[in-house]
Amino acid sequence: MPAFPKKLLWVLLALAFLVPLLHPLFPDVVSDYRLFLVSTMIIAAIAVLGLNLLTGFNGQISLGHGAFYAVGAYTAAVLMDHLNMPYWATLPCAAVVCFIVGYLFGLPALRLEGHYLALATFALALAVPQILKYRWLEGLTGGVQGIVLSKPEVPFGLPLSEDQWLYYYCLIVMVVLYWAAANMLDSRSGRAMMAIRDQYMAADTMGIDTALYKTVTFGISAAYTGIAGALSASAIAFVAPDSFNIFLSIKFLIGLVVGGVGSLAGSVVGGIFYVLVDNSAQALSMFVKNDLGLQFDLSAYTVFGILLIVLMYLMPMGIVGGVYLAVRRLRALRG
Protein backbone atom coordinates (compact mmCIF):
# COMPACT_ATOMS: atom_id res chain seq x y z
CA MET A 1 0.00 0.00 0.00
CA PRO A 2 1.40 3.42 -0.91
CA ALA A 3 2.37 5.88 1.81
CA PHE A 4 -0.08 8.51 2.90
CA PRO A 5 0.44 11.75 0.88
CA LYS A 6 2.90 13.82 2.95
CA LYS A 7 1.35 17.22 2.22
CA LEU A 8 -2.07 16.11 3.35
CA LEU A 9 -0.52 14.71 6.51
CA TRP A 10 1.08 18.05 7.39
CA VAL A 11 -2.14 19.95 6.73
CA LEU A 12 -4.13 17.59 8.93
CA LEU A 13 -1.52 17.84 11.65
CA ALA A 14 -1.53 21.64 11.58
CA LEU A 15 -5.32 21.63 11.73
CA ALA A 16 -5.25 19.24 14.66
CA PHE A 17 -2.98 21.58 16.58
CA LEU A 18 -4.89 24.73 15.70
CA VAL A 19 -8.47 23.62 16.26
CA PRO A 20 -8.56 23.94 20.07
CA LEU A 21 -7.38 27.56 19.70
CA LEU A 22 -10.69 28.30 18.01
CA HIS A 23 -12.46 27.65 21.28
CA PRO A 24 -12.99 31.35 22.16
CA LEU A 25 -14.55 31.93 18.72
CA PHE A 26 -16.88 28.92 18.61
CA PRO A 27 -17.30 27.80 22.21
CA ASP A 28 -20.10 25.40 21.33
CA VAL A 29 -18.45 23.74 18.37
CA VAL A 30 -15.02 23.33 19.94
CA SER A 31 -16.34 22.37 23.36
CA ASP A 32 -14.33 20.64 26.06
CA TYR A 33 -16.49 17.55 25.71
CA ARG A 34 -15.77 17.30 21.99
CA LEU A 35 -12.06 17.68 22.60
CA PHE A 36 -12.23 14.93 25.19
CA LEU A 37 -13.99 12.75 22.64
CA VAL A 38 -11.26 13.43 20.10
CA SER A 39 -8.67 12.57 22.76
CA THR A 40 -10.29 9.18 23.22
CA MET A 41 -10.22 8.76 19.43
CA ILE A 42 -6.50 9.49 19.43
CA ILE A 43 -5.98 6.94 22.18
CA ALA A 44 -7.99 4.41 20.19
CA ALA A 45 -5.90 5.19 17.12
CA ILE A 46 -2.69 4.44 19.02
CA ALA A 47 -4.08 1.14 20.27
CA VAL A 48 -5.15 0.13 16.75
CA LEU A 49 -1.75 1.23 15.46
CA GLY A 50 -0.15 -1.21 17.88
CA LEU A 51 -2.39 -4.04 16.71
CA ASN A 52 -1.70 -3.14 13.10
CA LEU A 53 2.06 -3.40 13.61
CA LEU A 54 1.55 -7.00 14.67
CA THR A 55 -1.33 -8.18 12.52
CA GLY A 56 -1.09 -5.88 9.54
CA PHE A 57 2.66 -5.69 9.09
CA ASN A 58 3.86 -8.92 10.65
CA GLY A 59 0.93 -11.22 9.90
CA GLN A 60 0.38 -12.45 13.46
CA ILE A 61 -3.31 -12.38 14.36
CA SER A 62 -4.17 -11.11 17.81
CA LEU A 63 -7.65 -11.05 19.28
CA GLY A 64 -6.24 -10.23 22.70
CA HIS A 65 -4.74 -6.78 22.48
CA GLY A 66 -7.14 -5.63 25.16
CA ALA A 67 -4.82 -7.51 27.53
CA PHE A 68 -1.86 -5.28 26.70
CA TYR A 69 -4.08 -2.21 26.87
CA ALA A 70 -5.07 -3.35 30.36
CA VAL A 71 -1.46 -3.93 31.39
CA GLY A 72 -0.55 -0.43 30.20
CA ALA A 73 -3.52 1.17 31.95
CA TYR A 74 -2.84 -0.66 35.20
CA THR A 75 0.90 0.06 35.09
CA ALA A 76 0.15 3.75 34.76
CA ALA A 77 -2.58 3.69 37.40
CA VAL A 78 -0.51 1.77 39.95
CA LEU A 79 2.51 4.02 39.44
CA MET A 80 0.40 7.15 39.84
CA ASP A 81 -1.57 5.79 42.76
CA HIS A 82 1.15 4.12 44.82
CA LEU A 83 4.31 5.97 43.84
CA ASN A 84 2.74 9.34 43.04
CA MET A 85 4.53 9.34 39.73
CA PRO A 86 3.60 12.21 37.42
CA TYR A 87 1.24 11.10 34.66
CA TRP A 88 3.68 11.77 31.80
CA ALA A 89 6.38 9.62 33.37
CA THR A 90 4.07 6.59 33.39
CA LEU A 91 4.08 6.32 29.60
CA PRO A 92 7.64 5.04 29.18
CA CYS A 93 7.14 2.72 32.16
CA ALA A 94 3.94 1.32 30.64
CA ALA A 95 5.74 0.93 27.32
CA VAL A 96 8.59 -1.04 28.91
CA VAL A 97 6.30 -3.26 30.98
CA CYS A 98 4.06 -3.98 27.99
CA PHE A 99 7.04 -4.64 25.76
CA ILE A 100 8.26 -7.27 28.21
CA VAL A 101 4.81 -8.83 28.59
CA GLY A 102 4.25 -8.78 24.83
CA TYR A 103 7.69 -10.25 24.16
CA LEU A 104 7.04 -13.05 26.65
CA PHE A 105 3.64 -13.80 25.10
CA GLY A 106 5.33 -13.72 21.71
CA LEU A 107 7.54 -16.67 22.68
CA PRO A 108 4.79 -19.32 22.79
CA ALA A 109 3.13 -17.48 19.91
CA LEU A 110 6.14 -18.42 17.79
CA ARG A 111 4.84 -21.95 17.68
CA LEU A 112 1.33 -20.92 16.70
CA GLU A 113 0.01 -19.92 13.35
CA GLY A 114 -3.18 -18.43 12.00
CA HIS A 115 -6.22 -19.87 13.72
CA TYR A 116 -4.24 -21.19 16.66
CA LEU A 117 -2.70 -17.83 17.46
CA ALA A 118 -6.13 -16.25 17.18
CA LEU A 119 -7.40 -18.88 19.59
CA ALA A 120 -4.62 -18.33 22.14
CA THR A 121 -5.02 -14.55 22.09
CA PHE A 122 -8.81 -14.88 22.23
CA ALA A 123 -8.38 -16.99 25.37
CA LEU A 124 -6.09 -14.32 26.80
CA ALA A 125 -8.68 -11.62 26.14
CA LEU A 126 -11.38 -13.67 27.88
CA ALA A 127 -9.24 -14.25 30.96
CA VAL A 128 -7.93 -10.70 31.45
CA PRO A 129 -10.61 -9.30 33.80
CA GLN A 130 -10.18 -12.31 36.06
CA ILE A 131 -6.41 -12.05 36.14
CA LEU A 132 -6.71 -8.41 37.15
CA LYS A 133 -8.92 -9.42 40.06
CA TYR A 134 -6.40 -11.96 41.35
CA ARG A 135 -6.30 -11.73 45.11
CA TRP A 136 -2.55 -11.29 45.43
CA LEU A 137 -2.64 -8.32 43.14
CA GLU A 138 -5.51 -6.71 44.98
CA GLY A 139 -3.24 -4.50 47.05
CA LEU A 140 -1.91 -3.03 43.82
CA THR A 141 -4.90 -3.14 41.52
CA GLY A 142 -7.69 -2.39 43.95
CA GLY A 143 -9.55 -5.59 42.97
CA VAL A 144 -13.04 -5.22 41.56
CA GLN A 145 -13.23 -1.58 42.65
CA GLY A 146 -10.33 -0.53 40.44
CA ILE A 147 -8.31 2.62 41.03
CA VAL A 148 -9.58 6.18 40.92
CA LEU A 149 -7.06 8.70 39.63
CA SER A 150 -7.02 12.39 38.94
CA LYS A 151 -6.92 14.01 35.51
CA PRO A 152 -3.64 15.41 34.18
CA GLU A 153 -3.04 18.97 35.36
CA VAL A 154 -2.18 21.69 32.90
CA PRO A 155 1.58 22.31 33.19
CA PHE A 156 3.63 25.56 33.11
CA GLY A 157 0.53 27.65 33.81
CA LEU A 158 -0.59 27.35 30.18
CA PRO A 159 -3.92 29.05 29.51
CA LEU A 160 -5.68 25.77 28.65
CA SER A 161 -8.53 23.83 30.17
CA GLU A 162 -7.90 20.30 31.44
CA ASP A 163 -9.52 18.73 28.40
CA GLN A 164 -7.63 20.97 26.01
CA TRP A 165 -4.35 19.97 27.62
CA LEU A 166 -5.34 16.31 27.53
CA TYR A 167 -6.03 16.68 23.83
CA TYR A 168 -2.60 18.19 23.13
CA TYR A 169 -0.93 15.61 25.33
CA CYS A 170 -2.54 12.70 23.46
CA LEU A 171 -1.93 14.33 20.11
CA ILE A 172 1.78 14.83 20.79
CA VAL A 173 2.15 11.22 21.97
CA MET A 174 0.39 9.96 18.86
CA VAL A 175 2.48 12.08 16.48
CA VAL A 176 5.68 10.79 18.07
CA LEU A 177 4.52 7.18 17.98
CA TYR A 178 3.22 7.45 14.42
CA TRP A 179 6.48 8.98 13.26
CA ALA A 180 8.46 6.25 15.00
CA ALA A 181 6.30 3.51 13.48
CA ALA A 182 6.52 5.00 10.00
CA ASN A 183 10.30 5.19 10.25
CA MET A 184 10.59 1.71 11.64
CA LEU A 185 8.48 0.27 8.81
CA ASP A 186 10.56 2.16 6.29
CA SER A 187 13.77 0.62 7.59
CA ARG A 188 15.52 -2.69 7.18
CA SER A 189 13.66 -4.03 10.23
CA GLY A 190 10.30 -2.97 8.85
CA ARG A 191 10.96 -4.69 5.57
CA ALA A 192 12.01 -7.81 7.46
CA MET A 193 8.71 -7.69 9.39
CA MET A 194 6.72 -7.48 6.19
CA ALA A 195 8.80 -10.14 4.48
CA ILE A 196 7.92 -12.50 7.32
CA ARG A 197 4.26 -11.69 6.79
CA ASP A 198 4.36 -12.20 3.04
CA GLN A 199 6.57 -15.24 2.75
CA TYR A 200 7.68 -16.71 6.01
CA MET A 201 9.88 -19.38 4.59
CA ALA A 202 11.53 -17.14 2.02
CA ALA A 203 12.28 -14.60 4.74
CA ASP A 204 13.83 -17.31 6.87
CA THR A 205 15.95 -18.52 3.97
CA MET A 206 17.12 -14.97 3.25
CA GLY A 207 18.73 -14.94 6.69
CA ILE A 208 16.12 -12.95 8.61
CA ASP A 209 16.04 -14.03 12.24
CA THR A 210 12.32 -14.75 12.10
CA ALA A 211 11.96 -15.79 15.73
CA LEU A 212 13.63 -12.61 16.96
CA TYR A 213 11.64 -10.37 14.64
CA LYS A 214 8.34 -11.99 15.50
CA THR A 215 8.81 -11.78 19.26
CA VAL A 216 10.19 -8.24 19.17
CA THR A 217 7.31 -7.16 16.94
CA PHE A 218 4.94 -8.68 19.46
CA GLY A 219 6.70 -6.65 22.15
CA ILE A 220 6.62 -3.38 20.21
CA SER A 221 3.00 -3.88 19.26
CA ALA A 222 2.10 -4.56 22.89
CA ALA A 223 4.08 -1.48 23.94
CA TYR A 224 2.10 0.74 21.55
CA THR A 225 -1.22 -0.60 22.75
CA GLY A 226 0.02 -0.38 26.34
CA ILE A 227 0.88 3.29 25.89
CA ALA A 228 -2.65 3.82 24.64
CA GLY A 229 -3.88 2.06 27.78
CA ALA A 230 -1.73 4.27 29.99
CA LEU A 231 -3.06 7.36 28.21
CA SER A 232 -6.62 6.18 28.70
CA ALA A 233 -5.98 5.64 32.41
CA SER A 234 -5.04 9.28 32.83
CA ALA A 235 -7.74 10.50 30.43
CA ILE A 236 -10.62 8.68 32.10
CA ALA A 237 -8.93 8.94 35.51
CA PHE A 238 -10.21 5.47 36.41
CA VAL A 239 -9.33 1.85 35.79
CA ALA A 240 -11.46 -1.20 36.66
CA PRO A 241 -10.98 -4.82 35.61
CA ASP A 242 -14.31 -5.37 33.90
CA SER A 243 -13.75 -2.64 31.34
CA PHE A 244 -10.95 -4.74 29.83
CA ASN A 245 -13.18 -7.53 28.57
CA ILE A 246 -13.18 -9.34 25.25
CA PHE A 247 -15.17 -6.56 23.62
CA LEU A 248 -12.31 -4.13 24.06
CA SER A 249 -10.14 -6.41 21.95
CA ILE A 250 -12.97 -6.70 19.45
CA LYS A 251 -13.06 -2.91 19.16
CA PHE A 252 -9.38 -2.86 18.27
CA LEU A 253 -10.02 -5.51 15.66
CA ILE A 254 -12.80 -3.36 14.21
CA GLY A 255 -10.48 -0.37 14.09
CA LEU A 256 -7.94 -2.53 12.32
CA VAL A 257 -10.33 -3.95 9.75
CA VAL A 258 -12.20 -0.73 9.07
CA GLY A 259 -9.08 1.37 8.72
CA GLY A 260 -7.13 -1.15 6.77
CA VAL A 261 -4.94 -4.07 7.67
CA GLY A 262 -1.37 -3.01 7.02
CA SER A 263 -1.94 0.73 6.76
CA LEU A 264 -0.66 3.22 9.35
CA ALA A 265 -3.01 5.98 8.29
CA GLY A 266 -5.79 3.41 8.31
CA SER A 267 -5.15 2.72 11.99
CA VAL A 268 -5.94 6.34 12.79
CA VAL A 269 -9.08 6.22 10.67
CA GLY A 270 -10.08 2.96 12.36
CA GLY A 271 -9.54 4.32 15.86
CA ILE A 272 -11.56 7.44 15.14
CA PHE A 273 -14.24 5.31 13.54
CA TYR A 274 -14.93 2.93 16.39
CA VAL A 275 -15.10 5.67 19.01
CA LEU A 276 -17.48 7.58 16.77
CA VAL A 277 -19.78 4.60 16.21
CA ASP A 278 -19.63 3.68 19.88
CA ASN A 279 -20.78 7.15 20.86
CA SER A 280 -23.43 7.62 18.22
CA ALA A 281 -24.87 4.18 19.02
CA GLN A 282 -25.38 5.29 22.61
CA ALA A 283 -27.17 8.40 21.40
CA LEU A 284 -29.25 6.38 18.95
CA SER A 285 -30.16 3.88 21.64
CA MET A 286 -31.34 6.69 23.90
CA PHE A 287 -33.39 8.04 21.00
CA VAL A 288 -35.01 4.67 20.33
CA LYS A 289 -35.83 4.21 23.99
CA ASN A 290 -36.99 7.68 24.99
CA ASP A 291 -38.48 9.11 21.83
CA LEU A 292 -39.80 6.04 20.09
CA GLY A 293 -40.67 4.28 23.33
CA LEU A 294 -39.28 0.92 22.19
CA GLN A 295 -37.72 -1.42 24.71
CA PHE A 296 -34.70 -2.06 22.56
CA ASP A 297 -31.14 -1.70 23.82
CA LEU A 298 -29.43 -0.85 20.58
CA SER A 299 -25.73 -1.54 20.85
CA ALA A 300 -22.79 -0.43 18.77
CA TYR A 301 -21.77 -4.05 18.44
CA THR A 302 -24.61 -4.85 16.07
CA VAL A 303 -23.22 -2.21 13.75
CA PHE A 304 -19.68 -3.41 14.37
CA GLY A 305 -20.55 -7.02 13.69
CA ILE A 306 -22.37 -6.31 10.46
CA LEU A 307 -19.57 -4.02 9.34
CA LEU A 308 -16.91 -6.62 10.06
CA ILE A 309 -18.67 -9.14 7.85
CA VAL A 310 -19.63 -6.72 5.09
CA LEU A 311 -16.14 -5.21 4.92
CA MET A 312 -14.61 -8.64 4.51
CA TYR A 313 -16.67 -9.00 1.35
CA LEU A 314 -16.50 -5.51 -0.08
CA MET A 315 -13.28 -3.91 1.12
CA PRO A 316 -10.92 -6.48 2.59
CA MET A 317 -8.26 -3.77 2.72
CA GLY A 318 -10.38 -1.45 4.85
CA ILE A 319 -11.69 2.00 4.12
CA VAL A 320 -8.29 3.57 3.47
CA GLY A 321 -7.31 0.67 1.21
CA GLY A 322 -10.66 0.90 -0.55
CA VAL A 323 -10.21 4.62 -1.16
CA TYR A 324 -6.73 4.04 -2.59
CA LEU A 325 -8.11 1.40 -4.89
CA ALA A 326 -10.89 3.69 -6.04
CA VAL A 327 -8.44 6.55 -6.67
CA ARG A 328 -6.15 4.27 -8.64
CA ARG A 329 -9.01 3.01 -10.77
CA LEU A 330 -10.19 6.56 -11.46
CA ARG A 331 -6.68 7.54 -12.54
CA ALA A 332 -6.46 4.51 -14.77
CA LEU A 333 -9.78 5.47 -16.37
CA ARG A 334 -8.49 8.94 -17.13
CA GLY A 335 -5.42 7.34 -18.69
Place this chain on the structure above:
Amino acid sequence: MEQFLQQIASGLANGAIYACVALALVMIYVSTDHINFAQGEMAMFSTYISWQLMTWGVSFWFAFVLAVVFSFVLGVVIERAILRPLHNAPVLSIVVVFIGLLAICNSVAGAIWSYLIKEFPSPFPKSSFGIAGVIGPHQLGVVIVTLVVLGLLFAFFRYTPLGLAMRAAAQNPQMARLVGVRVDWMLALGWGLAAAVGAVAGIMVAHIVYLDPNMMGGILLYAFASALVGGIGNPGGAVVGGFIVGVLENMVAYAGNQIEKATGIYIIGNGEKLTVALIIVITVLTVKPAGLFGRVVVKRV
Protein backbone atom coordinates in the same frame (compact mmCIF):
# COMPACT_ATOMS: atom_id res chain seq x y z
CA MET B 1 -14.26 -37.16 51.22
CA GLU B 2 -17.85 -36.33 50.50
CA GLN B 3 -16.77 -32.89 49.38
CA PHE B 4 -14.20 -34.45 47.10
CA LEU B 5 -16.82 -36.68 45.45
CA GLN B 6 -19.09 -33.70 45.12
CA GLN B 7 -16.37 -31.78 43.32
CA ILE B 8 -15.77 -34.65 40.91
CA ALA B 9 -19.48 -35.05 40.24
CA SER B 10 -20.04 -31.37 39.55
CA GLY B 11 -16.86 -31.41 37.47
CA LEU B 12 -18.39 -34.17 35.35
CA ALA B 13 -21.58 -32.16 34.97
CA ASN B 14 -19.62 -29.11 33.82
CA GLY B 15 -17.52 -31.40 31.69
CA ALA B 16 -20.62 -32.64 29.90
CA ILE B 17 -21.38 -29.06 28.88
CA TYR B 18 -17.80 -28.42 27.77
CA ALA B 19 -17.87 -31.69 25.87
CA CYS B 20 -20.92 -30.57 23.89
CA VAL B 21 -19.49 -27.18 22.96
CA ALA B 22 -16.08 -28.70 22.26
CA LEU B 23 -17.70 -31.27 20.01
CA ALA B 24 -19.48 -28.49 18.14
CA LEU B 25 -16.16 -26.70 17.67
CA VAL B 26 -14.45 -29.87 16.48
CA MET B 27 -17.23 -30.71 14.02
CA ILE B 28 -16.69 -27.38 12.30
CA TYR B 29 -12.93 -27.59 12.58
CA VAL B 30 -12.70 -31.05 11.06
CA SER B 31 -14.72 -30.18 8.00
CA THR B 32 -13.52 -26.64 7.30
CA ASP B 33 -10.35 -26.00 9.35
CA HIS B 34 -12.09 -23.01 10.93
CA ILE B 35 -12.29 -22.30 14.63
CA ASN B 36 -15.75 -20.94 15.32
CA PHE B 37 -15.30 -18.11 17.81
CA ALA B 38 -19.03 -17.43 17.67
CA GLN B 39 -20.03 -20.93 18.82
CA GLY B 40 -20.75 -19.82 22.38
CA GLU B 41 -22.77 -16.78 21.38
CA MET B 42 -24.83 -18.82 18.92
CA ALA B 43 -25.65 -21.24 21.72
CA MET B 44 -26.53 -18.34 23.98
CA PHE B 45 -28.91 -17.01 21.34
CA SER B 46 -30.67 -20.37 21.06
CA THR B 47 -30.98 -20.52 24.82
CA TYR B 48 -32.77 -17.18 24.74
CA ILE B 49 -35.11 -18.53 22.07
CA SER B 50 -36.04 -21.43 24.32
CA TRP B 51 -36.50 -19.04 27.26
CA GLN B 52 -38.77 -16.85 25.16
CA LEU B 53 -40.84 -19.87 24.11
CA MET B 54 -41.17 -20.92 27.73
CA THR B 55 -42.38 -17.49 28.81
CA TRP B 56 -45.02 -17.85 26.08
CA GLY B 57 -46.20 -20.96 27.83
CA VAL B 58 -44.47 -23.71 25.88
CA SER B 59 -43.31 -26.61 28.02
CA PHE B 60 -39.60 -27.03 28.69
CA TRP B 61 -38.90 -30.02 26.48
CA PHE B 62 -40.95 -28.74 23.58
CA ALA B 63 -39.17 -25.39 23.79
CA PHE B 64 -35.89 -27.31 23.98
CA VAL B 65 -36.62 -29.20 20.76
CA LEU B 66 -37.83 -26.07 18.96
CA ALA B 67 -34.75 -24.10 19.99
CA VAL B 68 -32.44 -26.90 18.88
CA VAL B 69 -34.19 -27.09 15.51
CA PHE B 70 -33.98 -23.31 15.23
CA SER B 71 -30.23 -23.40 15.86
CA PHE B 72 -29.81 -26.14 13.29
CA VAL B 73 -31.48 -23.96 10.67
CA LEU B 74 -29.50 -20.92 11.84
CA GLY B 75 -26.26 -22.86 11.53
CA VAL B 76 -27.08 -24.02 8.01
CA VAL B 77 -28.07 -20.51 6.96
CA ILE B 78 -24.90 -18.96 8.41
CA GLU B 79 -22.73 -21.47 6.60
CA ARG B 80 -24.51 -21.08 3.28
CA ALA B 81 -24.90 -17.31 3.36
CA ILE B 82 -21.84 -16.02 5.15
CA LEU B 83 -19.03 -18.54 5.21
CA ARG B 84 -19.44 -20.31 1.88
CA PRO B 85 -18.29 -17.36 -0.24
CA LEU B 86 -15.21 -16.97 1.97
CA HIS B 87 -14.07 -20.52 1.59
CA ASN B 88 -10.64 -19.67 0.25
CA ALA B 89 -10.22 -16.36 2.04
CA PRO B 90 -7.14 -15.70 4.21
CA VAL B 91 -7.25 -16.76 7.85
CA LEU B 92 -7.61 -13.20 9.10
CA SER B 93 -10.78 -12.62 7.07
CA ILE B 94 -12.37 -15.75 8.45
CA VAL B 95 -11.43 -14.93 12.03
CA VAL B 96 -12.83 -11.44 11.54
CA VAL B 97 -16.11 -12.81 10.20
CA PHE B 98 -16.44 -15.10 13.22
CA ILE B 99 -15.79 -12.20 15.56
CA GLY B 100 -18.41 -10.24 13.65
CA LEU B 101 -20.91 -13.05 14.17
CA LEU B 102 -20.03 -13.12 17.86
CA ALA B 103 -20.64 -9.39 18.18
CA ILE B 104 -23.94 -9.59 16.29
CA CYS B 105 -25.32 -12.52 18.32
CA ASN B 106 -24.31 -10.91 21.59
CA SER B 107 -25.64 -7.45 20.85
CA VAL B 108 -28.87 -8.58 19.22
CA ALA B 109 -29.63 -10.84 22.18
CA GLY B 110 -28.91 -7.89 24.45
CA ALA B 111 -31.13 -5.64 22.36
CA ILE B 112 -34.10 -8.00 22.34
CA TRP B 113 -33.90 -9.47 25.82
CA SER B 114 -31.79 -6.83 27.65
CA TYR B 115 -28.60 -7.48 29.58
CA LEU B 116 -30.40 -8.22 32.84
CA ILE B 117 -29.57 -11.60 34.29
CA LYS B 118 -32.52 -14.01 34.14
CA GLU B 119 -33.30 -17.21 35.96
CA PHE B 120 -33.63 -20.28 33.84
CA PRO B 121 -35.73 -23.24 34.97
CA SER B 122 -34.45 -26.77 35.39
CA PRO B 123 -36.61 -29.50 33.87
CA PHE B 124 -35.50 -32.19 36.28
CA PRO B 125 -37.60 -33.18 39.32
CA LYS B 126 -36.12 -31.77 42.50
CA SER B 127 -36.39 -34.53 45.07
CA SER B 128 -36.29 -38.04 43.66
CA PHE B 129 -33.43 -37.34 41.27
CA GLY B 130 -29.70 -37.37 41.90
CA ILE B 131 -27.65 -38.90 44.69
CA ALA B 132 -27.93 -37.06 47.96
CA GLY B 133 -24.74 -35.30 48.96
CA VAL B 134 -22.88 -36.13 45.79
CA ILE B 135 -24.72 -34.90 42.73
CA GLY B 136 -27.76 -32.66 42.48
CA PRO B 137 -30.77 -33.40 40.29
CA HIS B 138 -29.94 -30.79 37.66
CA GLN B 139 -26.32 -31.88 37.37
CA LEU B 140 -27.26 -35.51 36.95
CA GLY B 141 -29.87 -34.51 34.39
CA VAL B 142 -27.29 -32.52 32.45
CA VAL B 143 -24.94 -35.47 32.31
CA ILE B 144 -27.72 -37.79 31.12
CA VAL B 145 -29.05 -35.42 28.47
CA THR B 146 -25.63 -34.67 27.06
CA LEU B 147 -24.71 -38.34 27.02
CA VAL B 148 -27.90 -39.13 25.14
CA VAL B 149 -27.20 -36.36 22.63
CA LEU B 150 -23.62 -37.52 22.16
CA GLY B 151 -24.83 -41.10 21.73
CA LEU B 152 -27.34 -40.06 19.09
CA LEU B 153 -24.70 -38.09 17.30
CA PHE B 154 -22.31 -41.00 17.39
CA ALA B 155 -24.98 -43.32 16.03
CA PHE B 156 -25.81 -40.82 13.31
CA PHE B 157 -22.23 -40.52 12.11
CA ARG B 158 -21.46 -44.20 12.50
CA TYR B 159 -24.55 -45.96 11.20
CA THR B 160 -26.43 -43.74 8.75
CA PRO B 161 -25.52 -43.15 5.09
CA LEU B 162 -25.86 -39.40 5.59
CA GLY B 163 -23.43 -39.52 8.51
CA LEU B 164 -21.00 -41.49 6.39
CA ALA B 165 -21.31 -38.96 3.57
CA MET B 166 -20.64 -36.14 6.01
CA ARG B 167 -17.55 -37.85 7.35
CA ALA B 168 -16.35 -38.47 3.84
CA ALA B 169 -16.90 -34.84 2.89
CA ALA B 170 -14.91 -33.71 5.91
CA GLN B 171 -12.03 -36.11 5.39
CA ASN B 172 -11.52 -35.90 1.70
CA PRO B 173 -13.73 -33.40 -0.09
CA GLN B 174 -12.41 -34.10 -3.61
CA MET B 175 -12.88 -37.85 -3.38
CA ALA B 176 -16.27 -37.45 -1.75
CA ARG B 177 -17.36 -35.18 -4.57
CA LEU B 178 -16.19 -37.72 -7.12
CA VAL B 179 -18.38 -40.43 -5.63
CA GLY B 180 -21.39 -38.14 -5.68
CA VAL B 181 -21.52 -36.62 -2.21
CA ARG B 182 -22.74 -33.02 -2.25
CA VAL B 183 -19.83 -31.70 -0.23
CA ASP B 184 -21.14 -28.12 0.07
CA TRP B 185 -24.37 -29.27 1.60
CA MET B 186 -22.58 -31.69 3.88
CA LEU B 187 -20.55 -28.79 5.29
CA ALA B 188 -23.72 -26.78 5.83
CA LEU B 189 -25.34 -29.75 7.56
CA GLY B 190 -22.27 -30.11 9.76
CA TRP B 191 -22.60 -26.48 10.72
CA GLY B 192 -26.26 -26.98 11.53
CA LEU B 193 -25.51 -30.00 13.69
CA ALA B 194 -22.73 -28.13 15.48
CA ALA B 195 -25.06 -25.23 16.20
CA ALA B 196 -27.71 -27.66 17.47
CA VAL B 197 -25.26 -29.41 19.82
CA GLY B 198 -24.13 -26.01 21.06
CA ALA B 199 -27.75 -25.08 21.74
CA VAL B 200 -28.21 -28.23 23.84
CA ALA B 201 -25.21 -27.18 25.91
CA GLY B 202 -26.52 -23.63 26.28
CA ILE B 203 -29.99 -24.71 27.42
CA MET B 204 -28.53 -27.22 29.86
CA VAL B 205 -26.04 -24.82 31.40
CA ALA B 206 -28.34 -21.80 31.65
CA HIS B 207 -29.85 -23.06 34.91
CA ILE B 208 -26.37 -23.16 36.45
CA VAL B 209 -24.79 -19.93 35.18
CA TYR B 210 -28.07 -17.99 34.73
CA LEU B 211 -29.20 -16.51 31.48
CA ASP B 212 -27.47 -13.41 30.18
CA PRO B 213 -25.88 -12.46 26.87
CA ASN B 214 -22.37 -13.02 28.22
CA MET B 215 -23.06 -16.36 29.84
CA MET B 216 -21.10 -18.44 27.33
CA GLY B 217 -17.79 -16.57 27.43
CA GLY B 218 -16.20 -18.69 30.12
CA ILE B 219 -17.80 -21.87 28.81
CA LEU B 220 -16.48 -21.25 25.32
CA LEU B 221 -12.98 -20.79 26.72
CA TYR B 222 -13.28 -24.09 28.58
CA ALA B 223 -14.63 -25.74 25.47
CA PHE B 224 -11.57 -24.54 23.56
CA ALA B 225 -9.41 -26.01 26.28
CA SER B 226 -11.34 -29.30 26.07
CA ALA B 227 -11.12 -29.51 22.32
CA LEU B 228 -7.39 -28.85 22.46
CA VAL B 229 -6.76 -31.35 25.25
CA GLY B 230 -8.60 -34.03 23.30
CA GLY B 231 -6.99 -33.07 20.02
CA ILE B 232 -8.86 -30.50 17.98
CA GLY B 233 -9.31 -32.82 15.02
CA ASN B 234 -10.85 -35.65 17.01
CA PRO B 235 -14.56 -35.62 17.97
CA GLY B 236 -14.26 -38.44 20.51
CA GLY B 237 -11.22 -36.74 21.95
CA ALA B 238 -13.17 -33.52 22.37
CA VAL B 239 -15.79 -35.32 24.45
CA VAL B 240 -13.21 -37.01 26.65
CA GLY B 241 -11.32 -33.71 26.83
CA GLY B 242 -14.49 -31.99 28.00
CA PHE B 243 -14.89 -34.35 30.94
CA ILE B 244 -11.18 -34.18 31.77
CA VAL B 245 -11.15 -30.40 31.75
CA GLY B 246 -14.41 -30.19 33.70
CA VAL B 247 -13.05 -32.36 36.50
CA LEU B 248 -9.63 -30.70 36.34
CA GLU B 249 -11.23 -27.28 36.71
CA ASN B 250 -12.96 -28.30 39.93
CA MET B 251 -9.96 -30.21 41.22
CA VAL B 252 -7.70 -27.20 40.83
CA ALA B 253 -10.14 -25.02 42.74
CA TYR B 254 -10.57 -27.76 45.35
CA ALA B 255 -6.82 -28.23 45.76
CA GLY B 256 -6.36 -24.48 46.06
CA ASN B 257 -9.02 -24.45 48.75
CA GLN B 258 -7.36 -27.27 50.66
CA ILE B 259 -3.95 -25.60 50.44
CA GLU B 260 -5.43 -22.39 51.76
CA LYS B 261 -7.02 -24.26 54.63
CA ALA B 262 -3.82 -26.11 55.49
CA THR B 263 -1.28 -23.35 55.08
CA GLY B 264 -3.31 -20.17 54.99
CA ILE B 265 -1.73 -19.17 51.69
CA TYR B 266 -4.13 -18.38 48.88
CA ILE B 267 -2.87 -19.55 45.53
CA ILE B 268 -5.82 -20.39 43.39
CA GLY B 269 -9.57 -20.65 43.78
CA ASN B 270 -12.87 -20.27 42.03
CA GLY B 271 -11.92 -16.76 40.93
CA GLU B 272 -9.15 -18.08 38.70
CA LYS B 273 -11.20 -20.50 36.60
CA LEU B 274 -10.68 -18.66 33.35
CA THR B 275 -7.00 -18.23 34.05
CA VAL B 276 -6.71 -21.99 34.51
CA ALA B 277 -8.39 -22.48 31.14
CA LEU B 278 -6.03 -19.96 29.54
CA ILE B 279 -3.04 -21.82 30.95
CA ILE B 280 -4.42 -25.12 29.64
CA VAL B 281 -4.99 -23.63 26.18
CA ILE B 282 -1.52 -22.13 25.89
CA THR B 283 0.25 -25.14 27.40
CA VAL B 284 -1.46 -27.62 25.10
CA LEU B 285 -0.95 -25.43 22.05
CA THR B 286 2.74 -24.97 22.64
CA VAL B 287 3.71 -28.31 24.21
CA LYS B 288 1.45 -30.82 22.50
CA PRO B 289 -0.61 -29.16 19.78
CA ALA B 290 -2.09 -32.50 18.70
CA GLY B 291 -3.67 -33.00 22.12
CA LEU B 292 -4.08 -36.37 23.80
CA PHE B 293 -5.84 -38.18 20.99
CA GLY B 294 -5.09 -36.06 17.94
CA ARG B 295 -3.08 -37.06 14.97
CA VAL B 296 0.14 -35.15 14.36
CA VAL B 297 -0.32 -33.40 11.05
CA VAL B 298 2.74 -33.42 8.87
CA LYS B 299 2.77 -30.54 6.45
CA ARG B 300 4.53 -30.81 3.16
CA VAL B 301 6.33 -27.65 2.16
